[in-house]
Amino acid sequence: MSEQSTTKFQFGLLPRIIVAILLGIAFGLVLPDAVVRIFVTFNHVFGQLLNFVIPLIIVGLIAPAIADLGRGAGKWLAVTAGIAYGSTLTAGLIAFGASMLVLPRVLDGQAAESLTNPEDALLAPFFELQITPLFGVMSALVLAFIVGIGITAVPGDVMRRGFDEFREIIGLVISKMIIPLLPIYIFGIFLNMTRAGQVFTVITTFLGVIVFVFILTVVVLLLQFSVAGAVAGKNPLRMLVTMLPAYMTALGTSSSAATIPVTLRQAIKLGVTPAVASFTVPLCATIHLAGSTLKITSFSIAVMLLFGIPIDPATMIGFVLMLGIMMVAAPGVPGGAIMTAAGLLTSMLGFTDPQVGLMIATYIAIDSFGTATNVTGDGAIATVVDRLISRTSRRDAGRAQTAEVAA
Template sequence: MKSYNLGLLPRLIIAIILGILIGQFTPAPVVRILATFNSIFGNFLGFVIPLIIVGFVAPGIAELGTGAGKLLGITTAIAYLSTLISGFFAFGVSTTLLPRIIQVNSQFAATNPEEALLKPFFTVDMPPLFGVMSALVIAFILGIGMAALKEKTMYNFMSEFQKIVQMIITKVIIPLLPVHIAGIFANMTHAGEVARILSVFGKVFVIVIASHITIILLQFLVASLYSGKNMIMALKNQIPGYLTAIGTQSSAATIPVNLECARNNGVSEGIREFVIPLCATIHLSGSTITLTTCAIAVMMLNGMPVTLAKLAGFIMMLGVTMVAAPGVPGGAVMAALGILQSMLGFTEAQLALMIALYLTQDSFGTACNVSGDNAIAIIVDKIAQRMKLNAA
């Protein structure tokens, strides 16, 4: 007997369809059962979010502090700059195109959409141990401290804690996400809001993919101009890495193929073996594009004000928080839930909608991430060559 294991994306699509059918054709008590599950799961997610941040950001920062000195700093700075450019590019594209796609219902925007949703039968309160911003501060203090002291006791403890948190994500949160999203869509269908939301899904998806491709072309253009390499050949050499990332949905799983792409691009062995694994952790330009675009779409759907002042801080913090993204499908959106909640004021239903929007294109975001990693590798390789010449 063959066992078939559906991937996360098919399960998510099935969950959305089932949620719509349940909300459309079943009585209110059935929807309230799902709403009760959503309430419990949402509270659990809120409890785990600060732990995800501490568990992944602190060891990530500690690892960044024990690398290759000056080149480590240069690579990290380039990766963060690339992430920022991607985020602000997504802001510009989204604020230009999305208002033409999303027609905000003034009556809906003037009221609280949560009031139209059915309430759970009961709730289980799970207050987090500390807030999201406190979690980030704790993670920075621990990460910088571990990097400075170079002691192994705390680092080993945090590494094991990271494994526990990742196990919670892979064994509990990811498997239950389709049920959570089915419940959200059932409730939104019952409240009569799902048709307007679904009409936006496909158009947002097209904008996100087009933005990914544009950023990849820009990254390789800059890399080619700086290094003197042929841009068309570099892009052609990246195709295997791009396609592998689409299939695996994991930057980490794509590292072996991406190293081969870097070798074909003429990146020296020492640089490619340093930059590619590092950037697989700290450089997530595609994920930042998706999260920024989807966040703006959700805000517009709910009549929330979208301003550069509000989104700038979110994008800059997103670039840091992406270090916390675990190497599992949907890891980036999991790491971003905290700042979506604290900086943009997203509700539980809006967070669930963000998860659904993000996961529908997760593989393409990962493909954009790993492609940008190789563009950075080309740039860092050229910088290293110039540093050697100057030293000589």
């Protein structure tokens, strides 16, 4: 028997996630509450473990990656943050313009209904286990910046070697624990959501708006990868297909931070240098929320139309600009973006508590689509930054060679 014929069939991460989602929806319609709560309990424990590990992943990946970039790391962090903020603002402004053109027609003749938060209808675990993270996501990000840039400035290699070894430990945690268990986690999420039923009520009520927002996310992703493909000289559609596992993982977890391991792996498959991917992907998981901004902007306009709230273009543009900044404070957890934006909805748009509640209910019902757009776009940003760094390195090397010849 030939070597090729004895090769085992590899059931990849993407098909496992798709199967987990489909099985979660199917079994959620028939399984009794007691069985569903077993998976809810597993999800609670795994979620607590994720919350503990995510800050460590950020420090373990970003700090040594910044150190690998050398003394120019600070500049590239600023460039990455600028690109991420620009992408977020672009998505928000596209959502504002398109919503003003389309949503008045989609919502013509409709009125707001009283809906509860879908999370209130979810089943509870049998027990709760609190695993408190050593520090928060933003603290981890700042610590990684300080340590990474500090390593490049201080002579010696003790800290560098220590963080290189810490990166290897984090790599083992990702490959041996998080990624293998993700499909079960996603299965449990969809199982509980389906059993709760409230999600489908929200989706039915706002079906036209949801379809419109989904189309907008596709448009934004095509725009992002068209730019990235032009910069990198690659086929944008093939790049998008490569990022599909990250998209589907985020679709199941509704968490940019929880999807970091898969996003990182797919970004490297795009051809991004591992050192660049290791700092752009965790960074963008925290600060790049183009999909979330798009969704919040569109649904806020939908709620304003339903309640007859006047829409002032200048106020909405200011809202989008502030939202892009506020999103940086949103933790990479399900529903984090809308909870962060709740204050802006009240202060800038004048939403009442019931209107904010309606926004939260609608947002959480389809939270995963915005998150999936966020993490998929992270691959495009990583590609652009990697190509910019590569071009700068070649240019600097050429200048150094010219100087040596002249000397």
